[in-house]
Amino acid sequence: MKLKLRIWRQKNAQSQGRFETYTAENVNPHMSFLEMLDVVNEDLLGKGIDPIAFDHDCREGICGACSLMINGEAHGPGRGVTACQLHMRVFKEGDEITVEPWRARPFPVVRDLVVDRSSFDRIIQAGGYISASTGGVPDANAIPIGKPFADKAMDAAACIGCGACVAACPNASAMLFVAAKVSHLALLPQGRIEAKPRVSAMIQSMDNEGFGNCTNHFECEAACPKEINADFIARMNREYLQTKICPEVS
Amino acid sequence: MAVTGLMMFGFILGHLAGNLLIYAGPDTFNAYAKKLQSLGEFLWVARCILLTALLFHVLSAIQLTFENRKARPIGYRRYDPEVTTYAARTMMLSGIILTAFIVYHLLHFTFRLTHPEVSNLHDARGNHHVYAMVVQSFRQWPVAVAYIAAMVPLCLHLSHGISSAFQSLGLQNNRLLPVFKNAARGIALLIFVGYASIPAACLSGLIQYTAGRTP
Numbered sequence: 097m098k099l100k101l102r103i104w105r106q107k108n109a110q111s112q113g114r115f116e117t118y119t120a121e122n123v124n125p126h127m128s129f130l131e132m133l134d135v136v137n138e139d140l141l142g143k144g145i146d147p148i149a150f151d152h153d154c155r156e157g158i159c160g161a162c163s164l165m166i167n168g169e170a171h172g173p174g175r176g177v178t179a180c181q182l183h184m185r186v187f188k189e190g191d192e193i194t195v196e197p198w199r200a201r202p203f204p205v206v207r208d209l210v211v212d213r214s215s216f217d218r219i220i221q222a223g224g225y226i227s228a229s230t231g232g233v234p235d236a237n238a239i240p241i242g243k244p245f246a247d248k249a250m251d252a253a254a255c256i257g258c259g260a261c262v263a264a265c266p267n268a269s270a271m272l273f274v275a276a277k278v279s280h281l282a283l284l285p286q287g288r289i290e291a292k293p294r295v296s297a298m299i300q301s302m303d304n305e306g307f308g309n310c311t312n313h314f315e316c317e318a319a320c321p322k323e324i325n326a327d328f329i330a331r332m333n334r335e336y337l338q339t340k341i342c343p344e345v346s
Numbered sequence: 347m348a349v350t351g352l353m354m355f356g357f358i359l360g361h362l363a364g365n366l367l368i369y370a371g372p373d374t375f376n377a378y379a380k381k382l383q384s385l386g387e388f389l390w391v392a393r394c395i396l397l398t399a400l401l402f403h404v405l406s407a408i409q410l411t412f413e414n415r416k417a418r419p420i421g422y423r424r425y426d427p428e429v430t431t432y433a434a435r436t437m438m439l440s441g442i443i444l445t446a447f448i449v450y451h452l453l454h455f456t457f458r459l460t461h462p463e464v465s466n467l468h469d470a471r472g473n474h475h476v477y478a479m480v481v482q483s484f485r486q487w488p489v490a491v492a493y494i495a496a497m498v499p500l501c502l503h504l505s506h507g508i509s510s511a512f513q514s515l516g517l518q519n520n521r522l523l524p525v526f527k528n529a530a531r532g533i534a535l536l537i538f539v540g541y542a543s544i545p546a547a548c549l550s551g552l553i554q555y556t557a558g559r560t561p
Contacts, residue, residue, distance in 0.1 A: 165424075168424035169428065200417060201417050264427075308413060313429070314429050327518065327520035330518040
């Protein structure tokens with residue numbers, strides 16, 4: 097398979113970027129999107145051109161490192177997949193593919209397709225944890241948790257923090273990410289204790305980072321490789337309003 | 347945004363219910379208008395609340411738009427949204443058109459400045475002849491068409507706005523979301539039909555007013 101790639105190239109955070117066009121030859125339909133980029137990079141290296149920089153790690157859809165806007169969609173076409181799990185068979189011979197980095201002010205481009213997502217880390221530092229005093233590891237079954245709560249918390253905890261929600265949102269809002277992190281802790285008894293200060297601190301941090309506002313387009317939910325439901329955003333809004341009305345810990 | 351939006355949505359429902367009394371004939375309609383006017387200070391309290399709601403709604407919309415633009419200084423070369431709707435993406439545009447419409451609408455029926463020749467008649471009981479004002483205004487096709495056209499952005503704005511408000515207030519979950527979405531679209535459509543029917547009925551002659559035939 098032969099493809100035409102239009103890829104964003106940017107030397108570093110300070111420099112002006114631009115699109116470059118490359119041809120990917122001999123693309124095997126069974127390759128993942130990242131493997132296709134590896135092959136293109138081999139070719140570029142042979143020609144003495146700097147390889148295309150892109151984030152990747154586990155390549156099995158669970159780490160959240162890959163972050164490519166492919167043909168106008170975060171992680172490319174298809175629901176519930178990361179770019180590393182996207183296979184070239186979804187494209188056709190001769191297709192033109194545009195590859196861009198995530199675009200958001202809190203995600204500055206580091207190089208080519210690599211963005212700095214440490215704004216997410218700072219949101220987590222603001223409250224995305226439970227305070228545990230030191231001591232022995234508690235028994236796993238010491239606190240009984242109802243199955244529906246455990247399931248719901250697990251649905252939210254599936255978030256891998258890739259940032260596709262921000263990339264896909266017309267407003268570059270991080271509400272789905274923050275909502276998932278707020279909810280997976282608040283749904284469990286261990287996390288419930290600090291739920292109110294957590295939701296305030298994490299939303300404050302999100303706003304400080306300069307993410308946009310949620311205007312309910314639900315693009316985040318459609319782009320999320322873990323298919324996290326936007327009802328977590330409603331849940332977080334509810335939690336936040338309750339906290340604003342009654343700030344004391346419930 | 348959500349709270350002020352829902353307040354104005356409440357007004358839109360009440361206003362529609364009142365306006366539909368036009369189908370009950372001139373007596374009922376004029377009596378209803380007189381009743382509203384006789385509320386005195388309560389009417390002004392309601393007007394102030396609505397105006398404040400509108401002001402806050404517009405100011406938050408401007409703030410949101412600026413913040414959202416700032417959040418993505420460099421846009422995508424190719425951006426293919428998957429699920430968002432036309433209504434959701436054009437909230438600002440429909441909002442601007444609606445604000446302009448509200449100004450015209452107030453000048454027309456509240457301040458009675460745009461069509462003074464039909465706006466200051468009185469019925470046999472000496473009440474302001476609101477029925478005549480409405481029917482004769484809408485007999486002029488550009489006015490009727492403008493009103494019907496203005497209900498399109500209203501319908502779009504509400505079709506996204508109503509369910510969006512419930513999501514923003516956290517009064518939603520994944521079971522209710524599709525219900526709210528469809529209900530909002532249905533209600534928006536009904537509101538469009540309800541409001542647009544009045545100028546349409548006047549223009550087509552379904553509702554008529556003949557001078558001197560007042561009871």
